[in-house]
Amino acid sequence: MNTVTGPYRRDVRDWIVDLSMFLLALVFAAMTLLDFPPPGPPHGDVPVITVPDHPTWWEAAERLAALAACTSLWWRRRWPVQIAVSLIALSVVTDLVSGALLIALFSLALHRPPKVSLVVFGLGIASVGLKSLVLPDPHLPALIAFLLSVAVQGAVIGWGLSVHHRRELVDSLRERAVHAETEAQLRAEHAQHQVREAMAREIHDVLGHRLSLLSVHAGALEYRPDAPAEEIARSAKVIRESAHQALQDLREVIGVLRAPVGELPQPTMADLRQLVEEADEAGARVAFTEDYDGTVPDRTGRTAYRIVQEGLTNVRKHAPGADTRVSVRGAPGEGLTVEVRNGRAPAPVPRGGSDGQGLVGLTERVSLLSGRLEHGPTPGGGWRLSAWLPWPA
Structure with a gap:
């Protein structure tokens, strides 16, 4: 109007x-x-x-x-x-x-x-x-003149109202178009924000695991300068390989960020054993058991991998050298249970400035799959990280 x-x-x-x-x-x-x-x-x-x-x-x-x-x-x-x-x-x-x-x-x-x-x-x-x-009109009867004048005024008013409503409709459609464009832009920004959060979680999970290995072996060399030459060479090899792998992971992440379309390379259940072996080589003394039949869905397998990865990273940070058990069990229709349990650390470990973002990210991952995540201390002074993930039949 x-x-x-x-x-x-x-x-x-x-x-x-x-x-x-x-x-x-x-x-x-x-x-x-x-x-x-x-x-x-x-x-x-x-x-x-x-x-x-x-x-x-x-x-x-x-x-x-x-x-x-x-x-x-x-x-x-x-x-x-x-x-x-x-x-x-x-x-x-x-x-x-x-x-x-x-x-x-x-x-x-x-x-x-x-x-x-x-x-x-x-x-x-x-x-x-x-x-x-x-x-009075001298050429027309009064009633005819009255009806004719009313009809002419009514037609003009009706024509004006028609144009008025048509303009309102056009304005409304224009406002809807602007609103739809704004809403689409907000949805795109929200999707971009979600992608960035996913990238941040992936970078945290991928690089955090590698850098924790570097920290463990570098700390061992610092506190044991008189260690045997073979042990020093072994630690230096792990540091070199972990640094090289961290750089490779970082290159892959940056490559995905530069690419117009793409995803970060995602791990699967088949990579779990290699993950545990790397942790065991770093001196974490990890016992690994697998008890499941069938093919785990890709999304569930990726989430299980990230749970184990985060659990082992936290063990190296807060309980280095502690006995650790990793178990994965389940079946189609029953779900997949992933558990990382460690005992008391051999020596007291000073608490750092960890902000717990890893567990927050895991909670988000598991909730997106409609699963359950539990974590907390155990009676023996250790820590338990457990998750149940749905596995359709």
Whole structure:
């Protein structure tokens, strides 16, 4: 709905439309002065300008009123109600404002709510009835003239309301399009945020495991500088291999981030044994048992791998050297149970600044699969990390 409340500035189209409406109202007023007398002498069928049986001042007042009515159309967008009501009142005493009145009624229906337009239309019907008493049409019966005037005003109001509703529909569709575009952009940003969170979890899981191996062996070399040469060489080899593998993992992550489409390389259940062997080589003393039949779904297998990886990483951080048991058991229809349990650390380990984001990430992974994750201390002073993951039959 177009409602002008502040200073209104016309563009080129508005100037053309307003000038056209002004000239159209003037032409309508001039044609109202023409009269078509009955056929016959002295004029036949040629229209002439008749001189009504009114005083000269009345004729001048009518023409000034018609000029003022046509001029008022220039402000019909700003004050459509006031101008329409004023022209309705003038139409009772003069026919010269009829053209300006119809244009004002159309503009009113276009720029104001339908309720306001219908109220003003009611005033127009009343003015037509009053006019039939004040200025009866000499060529038409009163009832026919009344119905014709009401029909013309009703048609103009209806046309204006139709254009009004069509503009509202277009504006509504435009707003919906803008809203849909904004919503699509928000969904894309949300999806991008989720992808970034997934990338962060993958980087934490992949590099955290490798770097924890480096930390364990580097710490052993620091605290045992007098270790046998074979043990030092073995630790240096593990450090070199772990650093090399960490760089390879980092290259893969960066490659995926640079690629337009892609995913991080994902582990499977087949990689679990290699993961446990790496931890065992680092001195974690891990016992691994597998007891499941069938092929584990890829997504469930990846989540199981990440659970074991996080559990072994936490053992190296908080209980290095502790006896650790990793068990994976289950069957289709029963689910897959993954457990990492470690005993008490051989020596007290100072608590670092771990923020527990690994367990938070695991909780998110398991919840996405509608599984369950439990973790906490055991009576013997160790730690237990256990998860149940659904495995459809």
